[in-house]
Amino acid sequence: MTYARAGVDVSQVRKSHEALARRLESTFKTRKGKVGYPVFPIGHYAGLVDLNDGRVLSLHTDNVGTKVIIAQMMRKYDTIGIDCVAMCANDLICTGAEPISFLDYLAMATHDRLIVEEIAVGLVEGAKQAGMAIVGGETAIVPDLLSSDPGLDLVGMAAGICSRKDLILGDEIRKGDALVGVASSGIHSNGLTLARKILLRKYKLGENVPELGRSIGEELLEPTRIYVKPVLEATRKLEVHGLAHITGGAFAKLDRIVGQAKLGARIEELPSTPGIFRIIQKYGRISDREMYRTFNMGVGFILICPQKTEDAIIQLFTRYGHSAFDLGRVEKQRGIRVVDKIVE
DSSP states (O other): OOHHHHTOOHHHHHHHHHHHHHHHGGGGGGGTTSTTOBSSOTTSSSEEEEOSSSEEEEEEEEEOTTHHHHHHHHTOOSSHHHHHHHHHHHHHGGGTOEEEEEEEEEEESSOOHHHHHHHHHHHHHHHHHHTOEEEEEEEEEOTTTSOSSSOEEEEEEEEEEEEGGGOOOSTTOOTTOEEEEEEOSSSTTSSHHHHHHHHHHHSOTTOEETTTTEEHHHHHTSOOOOOHHHHHHHHHHSOOOEEEEOOTTGGGGGHHHHGGGTOEEEEOOOOOOOHHHHHHHHHHTOOHHHHHHHOOTTEEEEEEEOGGGHHHHHHHHHHTTOOEEEEEEEESSSEEEETTEEOO
16 A cells, blocks of 8 residues: 555645746745745745844644544544644744744534534644644635535644744755654654555554554544744754654655755664554555655654754753654765665
8 A cells, every 4th residue: 555545646746836836936026125025935844934124934834634534533623733733833943933823724514613612622732832822713614615524624824933044944954964853642644544544444443452552543643742842942052954844755854954955864763663653554565665755653853963962952852751862864865765765
């Protein structure tokens, strides 16, 4: 089984993104000479616009994806709001920006006040973890657009702010820089289309799995870890050259960061693979390369720094209760290699 056969062809999506970006960048000229002129091409983790006062506004939008389907099947909606905030906040910090504001868009086939209130619980918890204010949002009832029972989609839009001189975009990455990985809390919010198709053929959603110590449904609903506070402290106190949130595209996503410096990366010291990924690979008969291009494999975030800074960053994350570890090194050869598996 592959992600493409499950319905998500990452390579085709990337080509569409590239074509769309070329068209959308034609709008940049509308802000030339004004506040809000873009300072970086489309394609990084967030959009960056100049505030003309030495600061840059960082903007991002994302959704929970098909994790919503698991929430629907479990009739449990109090954690997907955390995922929604995480998918935005964790991307904003990849530019060096501090997330400050969040908006949500909730589309539903039919209005259900109790579900809305449950989702709000997660949104508030996620915003607190990220240090953001939720300043508004939109709820749309669209029965003709979404199937019922109950039918919903949850999208987040977020803003962050950063001094222009403190932006971290990857262009200062150097050969030999260290890759510091930070553990994920599980599958997070990516690859669920493939995971569902494999796991729900083998297990019932509420079935307890000894290797996981809980049910498949509970495992898949584990909220995405939010890395904002330790990452911001690291970027303010230590030398950091690049930041990568490991989401859609998994380790291949590192290329958009180390590629800014026209370099590559080699990941050699992976942590023990969490049980959920071992189960998915076993029953889906998925190749190693496909796994590392689709899932985070236990690594939710990566910081790229000089080797002299590596130990201090690991200690900082440990103090925040995160597991951090040496992953590998930046190398001259382009591409991303995971223990000799070329993923990008």
